[in-house]
Amino acid sequence: MNNPTRTIISRRSRPAKEPLSKDIIVKTALELLKSEGSSGLSMRKIAKALDTGPSSLYVYVTNHQELSAFVLDAGMESVVLSNEEGVSWEIRLYETLHSYLTVLMEFPGVAGLALNTIPIGPHSLALTEYILERLHEAGIHSTSAAWGLDLLMLYASSVAFEQASRAENGTTLQAISASYRSLNDKQYPMIASLQSELITSDGEERFRWGLEAILQGILQRQSKFGI
Incomplete structure (x- = not known):
């Protein structure tokens, strides 16, 4: 029986879905990671949010590991690389790593990715290049620079994840x-x-102390062994 009061909604009147692409997949994955933590970074949840099937995502990303690297890189877009003139390399390095820390601290999921994901995106690589440049400016070269980079990034990422x-x-x-x-x-x-010292200065002062301790160790190692 026909219902004259029934409202018929045509599929053509529905908003068109945004075409699937690597950028929209990464953007959606980052939003899920921020709202749900690490559990949000699953192909099934990302596909559901995009109203598609998980297999469609693999047209744009090779695997979950590659997606994680892209998502981490998108999260690092806000990191500020300090290039203020007339400021020492150490202060510029600290300001940059503190910016990195601040960005990661906003969401545990992103901080967690920083600990277990190989940085391959442009923002990640720009930060890596920047740190190596500052270490080179300080006279830290070769193995000391490469391994020092790992220590600095691991320290900042670990502090961010913990906080x-x-x-x-x-x-x-x-x-x-x-x-x-x-x-x-x-x-x-x-x-x-x-017990008082174990929990006090749990912020910028403590973070800076840790960076300075690591940097002094790298500088001493470079001076003593030249590597």
């Missing part, structure tokens, strides 16, 4: 402090004596 994960899980410094205070000071005398 972002704490924020996501609701872990506070007060809770950590309470845990230390509950320990038997005779069984753990060093922790008891340093």
Whole structure:
């Protein structure tokens, strides 16, 4: 029986889907990673968000590992490479790595990718090139520069992941402090004596101290062994 009040919606009136491409896949994957964490970075979820099948994605990305690298690179687009004139190489390097830290700390998923993904995109490579240039400017060459780069990136990525994960899980410094205070000071005398120092300056000052400790070690290694 015909219903004269029924509204018929033509498929032609629906908004057309945005054509599938590597860029739209990466953009969608990054949004899912930010909103859902690492669980959002699955081919099935990305395909569902794009109203297509997982097999369609492999036309544009070789595998999940390659997609992860593209997504990490997209997340690093906001990292600022400091090139202020008249400023020492060390300050410029610190400012750049702090920018990298800040970007990663916004979302644990992106910080997690930085720890287990090979950087191959243009933004990732630009950051790698920048750090090597600053190390070269400081007189750090060859093996010391290459391995020093790994240490600096690993340190910054690890700090970002730790801080972002704490924020996501609701872990506070007060809770950590309470845990230390509950320990038997005779069984753990060093922790008891340093419990304040273990949790204080948990921010920019502590991050900078870590970078300076790593850089001093690299400089000493370069000076002593020349590699």
